[in-house]
Amino acid sequence: MSLADLCQLGKLAVVDSRLSKQPGKQYGRWNERLYEMRNARKQDFEFFGFKGKGLFWTASVVLALVVAVPAGALWAQGPVHELYNEDSAKYVRTSFTPNDPLYTGGQSGNTYGQWHLNGNNGYSHINVAGAWANDYTGTGVTIGIVDDCFETAHPDLAPNYVAGVSWDFGQNDSDPNPVYSADQHGISVAGVAAGRGGNGVGITGVAPHASLAGLRCSFGPDQTEQMFVDATLHRTDVIKVKNHSYGIAASYVSNPTIVTANRTAAAAGCVNVRAAGNDSANANAKTAQADRTAIAVAALGANGVAASYSNFGANVFVTAPSNGGGPGITTTDRTGSSGYGGITGHPDYTNAFGGTSSASPTVAGTVALILQANSNLDVRGVKHVLANTSVKVDTGHSAWQTNGAGYEFNPYYGFGLIDATAAVNYALSYAGPAAEVSFGTGQQTVNQAIPDAGSAVSRTFTITDTNRLESIELDIGLSSNAYWGDYDILLTSPSGTTSKLGYGLTTGQGDSTTWEFSSAEFWGENPNGQWTVSVQDIWAGYTGTWNSFEFTGYAEAPEPATMSLLAIGGLALLRRRRKAA
Structure with missing residues (x-):
């Protein structure tokens, strides 16, 4: 295989002698990682102006070209963090620390830099530094920006851009670059999720080494609904996270x-992250966001309080920092x-970027870190990670309640502010x-x-299933003359948890006589018993x-029974693992 072939395939590794922990050993970089080079064959060559001895190395799956480069070259990603065996090579874990000037701030108009990542000035942030310190940067995960x-040529997007899985669904071609003068939103979204970090330029994204696919849909006069359907379904074999900062x-x-596209993509292993919206309204009244197979994201101001514009609702799963209450x-x-x-x-x-448009890709980038840590997780697995690691904020807010399984939930924050480091650590050991x-x-x-402006109408029903809930759906059917925005719609579980699905005194007459709400507020509860729904x-x-009305609960199946041998005359008893109530 020639040097040109290797360059074209992107299968290049680079040695930096400063990273060698043992005398006489050389280390090669492969997909942002370092591998000890064994039994390499030396050969003279020139690589981007660097002349010297190269190493052609054959490992289990990769033929890599290696070259010694001067100290300070862009491939030097940080100090060696950890060394351990992996197949026939030794894997050297490195610590990622941004060297991007706008990350730390101090510039005119950028005093606090990327405060949502580093917590400058005490502002709300996602605690990502610990994940980066352990080399979780999104490597190997592709994020689609719908x-x-x-x-494609932006200095902080080009290094992560993958042309082969990108597409313009408005122009029906492979070029996702701007078409109209107002096209700019997606460029900022992409940077939040996975702008290239550690290159000494501009900013870093949450997942600075994730790959990026541009999936352009028109927001001009040629827009169609089918564009967004096609983008949601596009290349889910490769693109495992998609961000949707629109609605x-x-x-x-x-x-x-x-909704069908969401669910089809989710079944294929793609996690769709959706901005809850900027209307100060019920996100559960938005079809795409209300779908249980998406992750709906609210916005948290820098001051740790829900942004005034952010949508809310029982379908909101988490919150992430954005503008409001600070820069x-x-x-x-x-x-x-x-x-x-x-x-x-x-x-x-x-x-000047913000809204739930920025909160959503912050979560999408975090999902990329989670999937790097555990590529076996689908959207359900990612939700379990987030539900168990997100942090309660604005603790005095009256809408916080602890459900029957011990989870704290608030329709303005979901399970709370995402914690990237905690999420990665949880994912590493989560099956x-x-x-x-x-x-x-x-x-x-x-x-x-x-009754018009009168008392509530209620109905009860009984569920006999005992599997621990994840999400629920409640379909409500109203007459064609009903005004949806007039109604408070509540659902109460046997554990006493009440989830508000519809909010009166809001806008929305709607175009349908049936609406499907979802809620994560009953997460982990035993559904067995009497439920009450009221309008x-x-x-x-x-x-x-x-x-x-129609209620549907979605839960984890019981864990399989396991055989245990007890020391009583060789007796074998069938036992079932139990989870805490």
Whole structure:
């Protein structure tokens, strides 16, 4: 295999003699990792102007070209952190520390830098440094940015860009670069998730060594719903995380094809992360965000309080930092004069990004770190990791409640602020959830008028299943004259946990007589027993009829029985592992 072949395939490793821990040993870099080179064959060659002895090395799966480079070259990623055996090579774990100037801040317009990552000035942050210190940077994971554009030549996006799985669904070609003058949003989103870090340029993303796929959809006059469906389904064999920082502003507008795409992608192992929205409204009234197979993300201000614009709801799974209560988010910007701007001397970057549009890719980047730590996890597994590691914030907020399984949940924060280091550590030892099971009521007829601005109408039902819940769905059917935004819709479990699914005094007449809500608020609870669902009209002027409801619970199947030999005359007893109640 020639040098040109190796360059084309990207199968290059580079030696930095400063990283050798043992005299006489040489280490080669492969996909941001270092491997000890054994039985290498030396050969003279020139590589990007560096002349010297190269090592052609054959390991279990890779033929790599190795070259000694001067100290300070871009391949030097940090000090050796750990050494351990891996197959026929020794793996050298390195510690990633950003050397990107806008990360630390101090520039005009960028005083606190990327505070959402490093916690400058005491602002809310995702505690990612510990994950980076252990070499979890998103390596080997591809994040798809479903948005208005991508910039393939941006200095902090180009190194991570993967052309082969990128696409423009508006122009129907392989070039996701901006088409319209207003196309810029996706460039900033991409930088938040996985801008290249450690290259001494600009910023770093949460997952600085993850790969990026640009999946452009038009936000211009040629926009179609099918573009977003196709982008959601695109190359899920390779793209294992997709970020969606967009949505429909109106509430209760049905979009079943997006839900189907979400679920199809999830079944293929792709984690869809969706911005909850910036309408100060119920995210559960947005079809794509309400789907249980997505991860809906709210925005947390720098001051540790929910951003005033952020949507909320029982479907919100986690929160992540964004603008509000402090500075905006520093990230990549469209190059030239068309971007958001704001940082003196750095025209290709901005400090003016924010909204749930920024909170969502922060979570998407964290999911890439989780999947690097444990590639066997799907969206259910990732949700288990986040539910068990996210941090309670704004502890005095009245909407926090502890459910029957001991999980704390708040519709403004979900399970809390993501903690990237804790999530990676949990994922490393987490085997993943057991198979999913579902159960429910089937459609139940109610057919009762709802008093206008009057008392609630309630119904009870009984669930006999005992498998621990993950998510639930509740389909509510109303008459065609009902105004969805008038109704408080509550669901209470046998454990006494009440989840508010619909919020009265909000906008939204809707275009459908049936709406499917979801909730993660009952996570881990035993569903067995009597449930109560109630609908109350709290705004005078419209009348309606509650036609029907249908409850579906989704849970982990019981763990398989295991055989244990007890020391009583050789007696074998069948035992089932039990989880804490």
